[in-house]
Structures are given as structure tokens and as C-alpha cells.
Amino acid sequence: MTRRKYVVVLMLLMLAVLLTAPWASAPKPDLAPDAAPEGQEATLEAPVFAEQRAELTVKIMQDEATFRLLERQSEVFERSHPDIRVHLERGDAADASSVPDDWQERTGSADVALVPSLWVKRMAVSGILLPADSAFEGDALSEQFEAIAAPLKWNGFMWGVPHHLDPYVVVWNRARLSAAARQDGSALTLPLGTEDWSTLGASMASEGSRPWLAIDERDPAALLTWLGAATGLRPDLLLGDSQGTWGTGSSAAMLNTLRGSVSLRAPDDSAAFWQAMAAGQYAAAVAPLSVAEAGIASLAPASAAGLSIDRSGWDKAYVFDGGASFVIGAGTQRESAAKNWIAAMTEAKLQLDNYDATGFFARLPFRL
Amino acid sequence: MPKLTDRGPQQFPNWAPEVGPDWPLLMKKLGLFWTDWRQGRLALADWPARWNGLLADLQLHD
Incomplete structure (x- = not known):
């Protein structure tokens, strides 16, 4: 072999080494699939499962x-x-x-x-x-x-x-409601009309400072439901502007009977509250429907018959759900x-x- | 299952409210107004005007 041929062969060999070098230096897979011993199969799958969970x-x-x-x-x-x-x-x-x-x-x-x-x-x-x-x-x-x-x-x-x-509702004790008489002598019945609210206010005011409404004063949605019922306005719009003179309307006198330092009781789902409500301790209560219906259902039929859930507020354009x-x-x-x-x-x-x-x-x- | 929509005048409430992102704040303020009113620091007749003032203040600070 001539010297020139040695050089050519040497160059071809070097070229082959250069071309195959990347494969030789590539990192080996952590574990070849067929290289794992049988006992390790479960531990190999576990981390994959944990990643997906x-x-x-x-x-x-x-x-x-x-x-x-x-x-x-x-x-x-x-x-x-x-x-x-x-x-x-x-x-x-x-x-x-x-x-x-x-x-x-x-x-x-x-x-x-x-x-x-x-x-x-x-x-x-x-x-x-x-x-x-x-x-x-x-x-x-x-x-x-x-x-x-x-x-x-x-x-x-x-x-x-x-x-x-x-949704919030107002619950009434019908006996206490009907104790308030309209000008024509008829008893108040549900749903209350605009003038009925002032009749109610006058009747409640005559009882002095005795609390007659059960409402959770820490719950603005309950307060708005009551204000909406008493004023006849959409409760959501009471949060808006331009509500004019609702504070001086026919319902103002009724609302004002709630003023003073008398604490108002928050309605809850206890039997004691609903028994007191049925016995006439409160004329009205504002509560979510679930609390009202569960409370009334817990009463004896005769007591429950004296209470009415007033859903007339649901006819308004909005009710707090x-x-x-x-x-x-x-x-x-x-x-x-x-x-x-x-x-x-x-x-x-x-x-x-x-x-x-x-x-x-x-x-x-x-x-x- | 009750058919709520068949309750005549006692229909299921299904109207879109005027709900904005600032409602939770306004409701908190309403609770404060109620407390003021009950404790005699706010007359019912003054409530709407004071409320409008509050809304104006909130808009100024937006």
C-alpha cells in the first residue's frame, strides 16, 4: 500500500470516528425497558401514577x-x-x-x-x-x-x-298580623298592600318597645329583603341611587317602630325560636326559605298552621337568592x-x- | 319535586339583578347604615340622601 493510500484510509477512519462519536457520548437511558428485574416493575410504575393523580x-x-x-x-x-x-x-x-x-x-x-x-x-x-x-x-x-x-x-x-x-322570605304570625285592623275594620291579610304597612306600624307601635320582628341584623341581604318588603321597592335598587323619598313614605312609620335599643332576635333553625314565633312572640321573621320551611315543619301541625310564608317579594324584579x-x-x-x-x-x-x-x-x- | 313556576303569584324569582362587583362593599355599608338608624344616629328620611352621598364618594375614589 502506498503512502497516499494509508493517508486516505486514515482519513476515512477519522471521519467514521467523528460521525459515530455523538452516539457514543449520548447519555444512556436510565433503565432499559427489558433491563429491569421483575421485582422492580411495580416501583417503576408508581411514580408515573403519582404524577397523573x-x-x-x-x-x-x-x-x-x-x-x-x-x-x-x-x-x-x-x-x-x-x-x-x-x-x-x-x-x-x-x-x-x-x-x-x-x-x-x-x-x-x-x-x-x-x-x-x-x-x-x-x-x-x-x-x-x-x-x-x-x-x-x-x-x-x-x-x-x-x-x-x-x-x-x-x-x-x-x-x-x-x-x-x-331565597329570602318573610314569615308572618297570622294571629298577630290580623290583630291589626284596617280603617274599614277588616283584619290585615297577606300579601300586604302599601297602606297595610302603615296600619301594621301603628298597631305595633301601640305595643310599646316590645320587639316584633325577628331578623339577623348582621345579614345585609336579610335587611334589604325587609326594607324592600316594607317600602315596596326592589331590594337590589335600594343599593343604587335615586330612590327618592322612600324613607318618608307610608312605610316609614312602620320601619320606625323598629328603632330604639330593643335587640332583635336573629331567626335560626332551632325549635325554640319557631315555637316562640308560633306562640306570637314575633309578628314577622326574615329568613332564608330553607330555615323558614324547616322551622315550620318542626312544629306541631296546629302551631305550624298559624304561620305563613310570604313569598310575595319574589314577584319583584329581584330577590336575594x-x-x-x-x-x-x-x-x-x-x-x-x-x-x-x-x-x-x-x-x-x-x-x-x-x-x-x-x-x-x-x-x-x-x-x- | 315542587313545580315552583306553578305557584301563581308566588312565582320563582327569575329576574336579573343589578349586581355589580361593588355589591359586597355596598351591602357592608348598608349594614352600617342600619346600625346607625337603629341607634338613632340616622333618620329614615335622611337615609336615601346620605346613601347617594356615599355612592358619589365611592365613584370619586374609583
């Missing part, structure tokens, strides 16, 4: 009964969705109509929260939520009642998925799992179950 933290800013109900329903959900684990935590919604300043602290790093529906728009504007349009189950999005959907809409999106509603909606935290890394869980918790059959469930008496499903 979503851990959802859900904060329920509602009462204990709502929390327990969702806890049971979520357990059923987890059995059919082994890839999603749900941790429910309860936080008190101390004021259903006001967003607390420390909402983010209260909900922490929650992926999902169940909050009073009136909070939702404020939270959306704050930028702490993700849109929830795609969390609506089936055709639920197109079946929403305007009264329920409107507080959840902002900027073209839905920011909450309603869980239940619980007292409901709650699911929202999705903007910081969640598990949006898809969150939406799956919300859709499952609000699907049609569960809505009916909620309606029938003990402790949820008269809490209305958002789909009918």
Missing part, C-alpha cells in the same frame, strides 16, 4: 350541613375517579353578602371554593379566579335562571357554578380536575338528591 383542595365557605353533604358526595366521586383525590376544608361564611378582606388568606391555596354567590363577581374582578364556563355539566350553562346567573357573569364569562339557592357557587382559584395547577369535580357535584341527579337530603330541606336546586 390530581390532589384537589376545596374550601367550603358554608355551614356544617353543606360541608357534610359535599363530603359524602365527594367520596362517591373519588371512588369512580381514582386519579383525583379531594380534600375538603370548611371555612365559615360569617357574612354571606360581604367578601371578607382576607378572602385569599381564608381560602389559602385552595383549587376550588364554594362561596356565597354574591361574592363571585367581586372575586372575579380581583383577578383571583379562573373562568368557570367549561365546568358546567352538560347543557346546564344554557339552562340558568337569570336571577342566579347574573351575579356570576362578568366580562363575557361565567366565574362561578351555582350549587344551590335559598342566598345561594352559593363553586369558583376556581386562579393559582390552581389542577384546573381540569377542578372542573371535573365541580361538574360532578352540580350534575342534575345530585341536585335532586340535595333537594331531598335531610338538612337541605327547601334548599332549591339551581336547575328545575
